[in-house]
Amino acid sequence: MRLRDLLRRAPATRPDPASGAAPAFDVVHGDVTTFTTTPDRLRALFDGEAHVGITRQFLVLDALADEGRARATDLGFEVTADDLARLDDDEARILGLPARFAGRLGTAIAGTTVRPDFAVDLAVRLDKYDEAYRRSGALLTVGMAPYERTFRLSPPALRALRAVERHSSVPVGHRSEAHNMRLVAELQGAQRMAEHGGSAVADPTFSLTLHHFDRFTTVEPGKVGVTVSPQPDGSLRLTPNLGDGLHPDALDQRWHQLPSDPDADGGVLRVAKDLVLLEREQLEGVREVQRRRSIPKEQVRQFLEAPGSFLDPAKVDVEMTFAWLVAGLGRIAPVSFAQATQQGPRWISDEHGATAPEVLVERPQSLAEHDEIDAQIQNAWEHDADVVPIGDHLVDISDRDRVRECQEQARRRLEELGVTPGDEHDDTVTEASPTGPQVQVGWELDDAHELADRLRAAADAAAPDRPIDHAGLKFSPFPHQVEGIEWMTRLMQASLDGADHDPARIRGALLADDMGLGKTFMTLAALGETVRSERERGLDPRPHLAVMPVALLENWLREIEAVFGSPAGPFDDVVVLQGEGVTDFRTGKGKESAVAEDQLDDRGMVRDDLLPGLMLLRVGAQYGESRLDRPGRLVLTTYDTVARYQVSLSQADWGVVVFDEAQNVKNPDILRTRAAKALRARFKLAATGTPVENSLRDFWSMLDLAQPGLLGTWPQFRERWEAPMNEAAGERKGELGRALRETVGPFMLRRVKEDHLTDLPAKHVHDGGEHAALMPQAQRQAYDDAVARYRAGAGKKGAMLGALHDLGQVCLHPGLVHDDLLASSDALAQSARTAMAVTPILDRIRAADEKAIVFVRTKAMQRALATWLRERYGVPVDVVNGDTPATGSSDSRVKRIRRFEARSGFGVIIMSPLAVGVGLTVVGANHAIHLERHWNPAKEAQATDRVYRIGQTRPVHVYYPMALHPDVESFDVNLDRLLRSKTALSGAVVVPETVSEDEVARALGLR
Structure with a gap:
């Protein structure tokens, strides 16, 4: 409790x-x-x-x-x-804890690692003398009573002492070489942590001397990946990938060094002069890949489409890329699963040679494709790869200067041409299925415009079976909601007609209404109408599925009861497929497996008699009343659950699948998006208030999920829309946005609050000019110091990004780089932003007896601000961030917000804009203070709309406090200008674009 x-x-x-x-x-x-x-x-x-x-x-x-x-x-x-x-x-x-230990740890090494009597003794040295010591948790007591002193250990020192203690606890006769090398690796890891572990972990006073063992370097991998090696027979060989430049051939000779005990806490590999330290999590990942060492030729396509069906995504990283070991070269290339799926198994098996980088000069046919290739090369370099697959070529990128020159020549060539010729890519649209071959939607490039015309005509002609019964809802919809319910209902019901493989059949739509217009309410009302329509046609209602972030499950359950007056509403029942709810429908332990082509019937579906042995969820008529996909049921689940159980869920015959906060499937390359596209449904509704968060690729991905073929393939869309949009400016950009909106036609509904909520109170935006203040002396000095540090090391790698981070932190509060300022008695006055956020803004809010949200991303600032505001105003100040439980807790995000709203009078709550940017309503507050700005204006808009939505009765005020420098245009001034300049295509398709750190760097003169 x-x-x-x-x-x-x-x-x-x-x-x-x-x-x-x-x-x-x-x-x-x-x-x-x-x-x-x-x-x-x-x-x-x-x-x-x-x-x-x-x-x-x-x-x-x-x-x-x-x-x-x-x-x-x-x-x-x-x-x-x-x-x-x-x-x-x-x-x-x-918390009254002792000061940090600032002494030294000395080492005495006895024996060699191959002998059981190997040992490392640590001596604690304080004031030039070795002292007796004892450790209790993170506290170290040095000396003998009555002169003993107690200190708090740094993370590296704690790790080192703990490693020695753990090794010493193993009887001498039982110490293997693996035990001994693990101790060395742990001590090496402690030293590396002290030097490179970040401000919260690093300890510049910590230093260990391991004598001849100093020649080793400890490597600590993150999540285990997979290396794919094409075999002569067309199969694929899988081996664990540990990154950090560790070649799979070298690792193959060392796997025997890992412990065989399944309960081992970890292990260590000695690879040349590298000690690869694996904790339990990484050890489980290695074993998971080794469990499935080979993919037969007939299952290669299924593996590339749905690697999570073969390897447990909780243990192995199968989200984005795998390491492709190129046959005949021994080189590794990072390849996305989506890229390999498009090119096919033959491509990754047949390529045996590397092409010179000069091929890059003529390869891109547009600036957009050039930028895409550049991003792919940068990603390869980050993975220490020296080859990268570009189209049909495996390009040698080991000579980075030569590659950069080729890329510059390619850009100059494209700029001189002044045009962006069409892309030479495959132009057949496909729908991926994790359990069978790809299903052809049935159109090619020449037919693209004709298909789009047919789809729009079908959507325009769609009509509901009967007048919609809004009286059956527990509260009356607003006029814009009536329109939205009718729009969804006619498209959903129209999707019941038409042949499954007809490319012009209505398959889905994008509900892109502005945040706060009631998308969940409208969706539930339309779902209820669709269920009634099926029953009136004499049909058993299909099961329906709603996919959402985990934080919204509680909200959907509450909304169902609020809309229909009962927990199930028009559905036979509602189940939550998440957490413990998954166990109610599992058929056993383990993970799902993919299927071979000979296990499919003539429709490309898994044979009914094989289903129980291939899936882990009870899906299908053979399970009777205990099946997950029971007719008339509404299943609520999360994006991660869909990815994890994609095989089972793709076998259900869903009626409507709703993707709430559909920006979660904006990236077409990741596993959850591919799993979402593989779901079989008569209708897919993508619902999001931000159809574009970063680029038009987001928009294409969501519409491609809902209505495949409407906007063509990604290469076609990129050439027709994205590249011209990026290069356009002013009215031309607006013209393109409106043209794209017309192309989408009735398959998207997009409204904004200001046009449809006439009863919504006024919104007053107080920009930085209204609440800006000069930096106090300490903040100004910290700002100047950050600029000076950048100029002194401007040529060093990462210097610019480091400077941007420091300037952002200093403008928020100088105490984030100088701890003493954060703990001072007048800490609020040490930053122009915090001074303006508290006085006069919060003082006026308290005088009005109203409530405010302060949006802050930095956790250290969240904690400090909660303390300051609690002391100043004498009210509880909660923090809601990514670590706050999303659901299923008495202290979840929703429950904290409701407690905040329930308290009478003035109140303040601190929130991370990333944790509450979607799906949550906080109309108990009517003031939003963006104390820390976000690089993406769309994220800021999402955060503001927590308070500016249906149910708000008081005028809303939005504040952007800014720190000004007396001599230069500060970080705050430049960032505010850039954020406002990025708001484009208002009223058309896109929402504010993201701002890159590169743009801010140029504005500040750092680049």
């Missing part, structure tokens, strides 16, 4: 006034440090009667729990030793 919940049950007692300041948390240290208190102390805290010390302690611990760095208990919090070591100095001071 969370402490907040406990307080509601505790008796309303008061602390003894004679007791003075309320005591702090009681602390007991160990591998898990516990902070405990009493209900009386907490009652005083929430009544505003507690000492400021315990108030600040509680806010720090509660924020750590929000971020997953602590666990709330009945009477306090638990913090692991690792998380205690990672606390910044300000957090540690507030």
Whole structure:
């Protein structure tokens, strides 16, 4: 039970006034440090009667729990030793923890790693003398009583001490070479962590000398990938890929060094002078790939289309690319699964030679294709690859200067041509299925315009079977919602007619209404009409599926009851296929497997008699009443679940599949998008308030999911729309946007709030000019120092990006780069932005007895701001970010928001725009303060629309505080200008475009 919940049950007692300041948390240290208190102390805290010390302690611990760095208990919090070591100095001071250990660790090595008596002893040195010591969790006590002193270990020092202790606990006679090398690798890893682990982990005072072992380098892979080696018989050989330049041939000679014990916590590989340290997670990934060492020739296509059906995505990275070991060359090329699927198994098997980079000069036929190739090359270099597949060529990119020159020549050639000729790509549209061959939609390039005309004509002619019964809904729809329900209903019902393989059959649509117009309500109402229509036709209603981010499951369940007056509404029942809900429909343990071509029937579907053995979910009539896809049922699930169970879910005959927040399938290359496209449905509805988050590719991907063929293939769309749009400006850009909107026609519904919610209160946007202030001296000095650091190292790799990060942090608060400023008593006044956010903005909001959301992305700032505002205003200040449980918790994002709204009078809540950018309503607040700007204006718009939507009754105010520099145009000024300049095609198709860090760098004179 969370402490907040406990307080509601505790008796309303008061602390003894004679007791003075309320005591702090009681602390007991160990591998898990516990902070405990009493209900009386907490009652005083929430009544505003507690000492400021315990108030600040509680806010720090509660924020750590929000971020997953602590666990709330009945009477306090638990913090692991690792998380205690990672606390910044300000957090540690507030919690009363000792200072960071700044001594030295000395090493004494005995024996060699092949002998069982190998050992490494660590000596703790403080003030030039070795001292006796003992460790308790993250605390190190040095010296003997009564002169002993206690310190808090840094993460590298904790790791080193723990590794030595773990190795020492193994009896001498049982220490294998693997045990010994793991110790060396752990100590190497601790040293690397100290040098490169980031500000929250790095420790410049930590240094270990491992003598002759210093010649080794420890490599710690992230998620395990897969290397694919084409075989002469057409099959594929799979081996684990650990990245970091580790060649699969070298690894193949070392796999035997890993422990055979299935319960082992990890292992280490010795590859030349590299020690590859694998934790349990990576070890499981290696074993998962080794379990499926070969893909038979007849299953290669299925593997490339749906690698998650062969390898567990929870253990192996199958989202984007695999490492292709080129036959005959021994070189590795990073290849996307989508790219390999398009080119086919023959392509990756037949290519045996590398082409000189000069082929790049003539290859691109447009600037858009040039940029795409450049991105592919950059990605290959990031993976330490020296070849990359471009079209039908495997291009040698090992000489980077030569490649850059070829790319520059290609761009100059295209610019001189002044035109972008058509792309020479495959022009047949296909729908991928993870369990069978690709299904031809049936049109080619010459027929593209004719097909689009036929589709628009069919959509224009669609009509509902009968007048829609809006009276059956529990509340009356707004006029724009009536229009939306009727639009969806006629298209959904029209999709019931027509042959499955008719390319002109209506298959789906894009509901792109502005955020806050009620997309979920309209969708549910239209689904209800479709169910009734099927019943009136004498048909059993098909099952329907709604796919969404996990945070929206609770919202959909509430909305169903609100719209229809019962938990199931017009559906026979509603089930949630997520978490524990999945176990209700699983047929066994393990993972789903793909099928071979001889296991398909003449329709390309899996034979009914084979289904039980090939899938893990009970899908199909053979399961009777226990089937997931029972007629008349509505299934709510998440994008990750669809990707994980794509084989099972693709076998169901869904009526309507709804993709809520469909920007989750904006990238056509990732697994979840391919799994979404593989679902069989009469109608697919993509619903999103932001049809374009980053580029027009987002828009194409969502429409290609809903109505394949309407906008052609991606190469066709890129040449016809994206490239001209990127190169256009002014009115020409608007003309193109309107032309694209006309091409989409009735397959998209796009409205904005201002045009349709006449009762919506006014929205006042207070831009940076209205709430801008000069930087205080400390902030100005930190800003100048960041610029000076950049100029001093301008030629170094990553210098520009580092400078941008530093300038952004300094403008938010200089304490983010100087801890003492973050902990100072006047911390709010140390930043122009925080000073303007609190005075006069929040003071005026408090005077009006209203509520505000402060949007901040940086977690350290979220924690600090919560503490400051709690102290200043004496009200609870919650933080909602990516670590806050999305659903299924008494302290989930939705429940925190509802508690915030339920409190009477003035209130403040701090939110990450990324955590609450979709699907959540916070109309209890009517002020939105963007304290930290986002690179993408669409993300900011999503965040603002949490308060500006149906249900809001008070005028909405949006603020953008800015920090000004007296001598130069500051980071804030330039970013604000760029964000506003990126708002394009208003009222047409696109929403604000993202702003690249490169553009900000140029504006600031850093590039």
